[in-house]
Amino acid sequence: DIQMTQSPSTLSASVGDRVTITCRASQSISNWLAWYQQKPGEAPKLLISKASSLESGVPSRFSGSGSGTEFTLTISSLQPDDFATYYCQQHNTYSRTFGQGTKVEIK
Amino acid sequence: EVQLAESGGGLVQPGGSLRLSCAASGFTFSIYGMSWVRQAPGDGLEWVSAISNSGGITNYADSVKGRFTISRDNSKNTLYLQMNSLRAEDTAVYYCVKGVVGYYYMDVWGKGTTVTVSS
Numbered sequence: 001d002i003q004m005t006q007s008p009s010t011l012s013a014s015v016g017d018r019v020t021i022t023c024r025a026s027q028s029i030s031n032w033l034a035w036y037q038q039k040p041g042e043a044p045k046l047l048i049s050k051a052s053s054l055e056s057g058v059p060s061r062f063s064g065s066g067s068g069t070e071f072t073l074t075i076s077s078l079q080p081d082d083f084a085t086y087y088c089q090q091h092n093t094y095s096r097t098f099g100q101g102t103k104v105e106i107k
Numbered sequence: 108e109v110q111l112a113e114s115g116g117g118l119v120q121p122g123g124s125l126r127l128s129c130a131a132s133g134f135t136f137s138i139y140g141m142s143w144v145r146q147a148p149g150d151g152l153e154w155v156s157a158i159s160n161s162g163g164i165t166n167y168a169d170s171v172k173g174r175f176t177i178s179r180d181n182s183k184n185t186l187y188l189q190m191n192s193l194r195a196e197d198t199a200v201y202y203c204v205k206g207v208v209g210y211y212y213m214d215v216w217g218k219g220t221t222v223t224v225s226s
Contacts, residue, residue, distance in 0.1 A: 043216035091211035
C-alpha cells in the first residue's frame with residue numbers, strides 16, 4: 001500500500017502568514033493527490049484534486065503543487081477561516097490513502 | 108443541492124453487528140462510485156471501503172476486509188455498510204462520501220454517523 005506522510009503535524013501561524021504543508025508519498029503517484037480541509041465537528045471539504053486543480057468555490061489563496069512523491073499545499077495569506085486540519089489523499093490507487101493530517105493553529 | 112445523510116450508528120458490543128445507511132439526493136446516484144471513510148476519536152481519516160456505480164466492483168481496507176460489506180441500491184439512492192465482528196478499534200465517525208467519475212478522490216461528504224464499540 002502507498003503510505004502518505006504529512007509535515008508538519010502541527011503548524012502555528014498568524015493571520016496574513018504564508019503557510020506551506022508538505023505531503024510525501026512512499027512511491028510515485030504522478031499528480032494523483034487531493035487536499036481536504038476539516039474544521040472541528042465538521043466533515044472534510046475537498047479543496048484541491050490532481051495536485052493543483054482548485055475546486056469550484058475554494059478561495060484562490062489556496063494552491064497545490066508537486067508530482068511524483070512530493071507535494072505541497074500553500075495558503076498565500078492565512079485568514080481566520082483557514083484555521084483547521086488539512087489532509088492529503090493519494091488518488092492513484094483504489095486504496096485512497098490519507099496523510100495523518102496537519103493542524104494549523106493560531107499563533 | 109447534493110446531500111448525503113448517514114444513519115444507523117450507535118453503541119454495539121464487541122463482536123456485534125451494525126448496518127449503516129446513506130441516503131443520497133441532489134445528484135444521479137447511479138452514475139457515481141461511493142465510499143465510506145471513518146475517523147476515530149481524535150484521529151485522522153481512514154478510507155474503509157468503496158463501491159463502483161453499478162455495485163459490481165468493491166474494495167476494502169485491510170483493517171475491515173472479511174468483516175465489512177459495502178453495497179448499494181440504486182433504485183433507492185442508498186449506500187450501505189454492513190459491519191460484522193465489530194472491534195473496539197472500529198469506534199469512529201463513519202462518513203458516506205461521493206466519488207468523482209474516473210478518479211479515486213471524493214468531492215462530497217455526509218455529516219457522518221457515530222459508531223461506538225464497547226461493552
